[in-house]
Amino acid sequence: MTHHIVVLGAGYAGLSAAKGASRKLRRGDIRITLVNAVGHFVERVRLHQLAAGQPLKELPLSGLLAGTGIELVVARVTAVDAAARTVQIDSAPYAIAYDTLVYALGSAADTAAVPGAAAHASAVATYQDAVRLRDRMSDARGSLVVAGAGLTGIEAATELAETYPALTVRLVTGGELGAGLSQRGRRYLRAALDRHGVTLREHTRVSEVAAHGLVLADGGEIPADAVVWTAGFRVPDLAREAGFAVDARGLITVDPTLRSLSHPEVFAAGDAVAAYGPDGAASRMSCQTGLPMGAYVAGSVAASLTGRAPKPLRLRYVWQNISLGRHDGLTQFTRSDDSPVAAVLTGRASARFKEAVTRGTVLALRR
Ligand SMILES: Cc1cc2nc3c(=O)[nH]c(=O)nc-3n(C[C@H](O)[C@H](O)[C@H](O)COP(=O)(O)OP(=O)(O)OC[C@H]3O[C@@H](n4cnc5c(N)ncnc54)[C@H](O)[C@@H]3O)c2cc1C
Incomplete structure (x- = not known):
């Protein structure tokens, strides 16, 4: 049976997670779907430039995903039903079932x-x-x-x-x-x-x-x-409402392989996750951490599907x-x-x- 990996959020973390997973798991029995509210990649690190009136380069997600086999769904995630392993979105097909979920919805x-x-x-x-x-x-x-x-x-x-x-x-x-x-x-x-x-x-x-x-x-x-x-920054309430284990700020709590502490089929990366740096301090919300977390989570998901134990994430x-x-x-x-x-x-x-x-x-x- 095909194993369906659904990645929520195509920011620095989600996009690198989806692309990394597609590279590591090029097999007919894996399907990857990436869900994002808009059809282009948002360079958040340049948003102050956009606010000051500078045009930003258009980066359509379809181009960034070309040749990867990843299915793109442009829709807003409205809820995650953890028991039914289904993501609800605000447009057709309205619900997407997953076997593995990568949660990377960033912050606001x-x-x-x-x-x-x-x-x-x-x-x-x-x-x-x-x-x-x-x-x-x-x-x-x-x-x-x-x-x-x-x-x-x-x-x-x-x-x-x-x-x-x-x-x-x-x-x-x-x-x-x-x-x-x-x-x-x-x-x-x-x-x-x-x-x-x-x-x-x-x-x-x-x-x-x-x-x-x-x-x-x-x-x-x-x-x-x-x-x-x-x-x-604060994170959306979706993870808390889904019943995933979160910290006081609503960030998903994970083990050192970025796997949810409450739901082993769920991984998280980027601003949405409560990952910890070398001294135990919370990781800085940044693309500097989101990008390596995304790449890492791809390996972590791949390892979980092939029965291997991934090395714990080390943020530097x-x-x-x-x-x-x-x-x-x-x-x-x-x-x-x-x-x-x-x-x-x-x-x-x-x-x-x-x-x-x-x-x-x-x-x-x-x-
Ligand atoms: C002005 C500004 C400047 C910054 N400068 C720097 C910098 O210089 N260096 C640095 O390291 N960091 C910087 N940051 C922080 C950095 O941009 C974030 O930490 C980083 O974007 C987090 O990556 P992420 O993938 O977790 O989330 P994001 O990049 O926010 O991606 C999340 C994605 O999820 C989508 N999404 C959210 N909610 C939903 C939903 N309900 N349904 C569907 N899709 C959804 C969003 O559209 C987005 O595409 C800056 C941030 C800002 C705002």
Whole structure:
């Protein structure tokens, strides 16, 4: 009987998982279906560029899957019935049965974190977010507050400030800027924000997003014409609702081979999974982890079907690449556990390096 592998999500993790599985399991008794909400690959690492009005290269999934034998279903997954081993989708054929499921639905902006964020803030975490923000920014003037100074917030603030010099851009964070960076990296980042005219406000807790700007936990306010919410990613509730074992954030909990702790026929990869790095710390939500997890999970699924025991996944980090507009950047080199070393690459060299890595990622996904 044909064994049906269904992969949910064609992002960095899902696409590399599906293609990896098709390479490793080229057999007549295996069928692979990839389900994704849109028919093209979304380069999430470029969404701040899209939000700033830069056209992104079209990457149809049909082209990326050519010759693989993988069946593409463009539809939104609405539920997973774990008992019936069926995925429900919002268009025909409405239900897809699976023998093995790879769950790689990624993440979205955590706009549920404070009241008003979902209603009043824009985001840059998904393709639809970025398109909405781009359309909103087309006559950008006045003031913009970017709430959340993780890597996404920094990239969005600098990109938008560079594109719209008439805009007053503020970057607000509850902690300190660049907490995971070296001293040199932090210094460079502060100077770069200055050069871009982005005003930084640290140690500032936001309690609400209102129509007129941010309401702060200390009772203060930061008025703004527009707010971009970049304070963290959250995962969809689908995994929790399906009854898969998840952690407090709804991330699927897995063994060291990325197999669900509750459902052995389910594997997970990318932002959706609670995988852990060498020191036991949660893995960073990034394509730097999503891509190797996807490739790894293909091997893990193949091993499970052929009765072999795969080697446990070992996540290793090398750098954090932060773009600061189109001609500037900061590459923070790291130890394998993601902690920063002193070495950094900055300016145009870093921007070129990040561009090369980003293009290289798509090339790897094409192969
Ligand atoms: C602006 C921005 C900049 C970033 N920069 C970097 C960077 O420089 N370096 C880095 O390493 N990381 C970066 N990241 C993070 C990185 O993009 C994510 O961690 C990565 O995309 C996660 O990969 P994934 O495959 O798990 O999920 P995704 O890439 O999000 O893919 C998930 C896929 O699932 C689909 N999907 C979701 N829900 C459904 C559903 N219900 N039904 C059907 N399909 C669905 C989506 O359409 C998508 O195609 C950035 C993120 C953003 C937003």
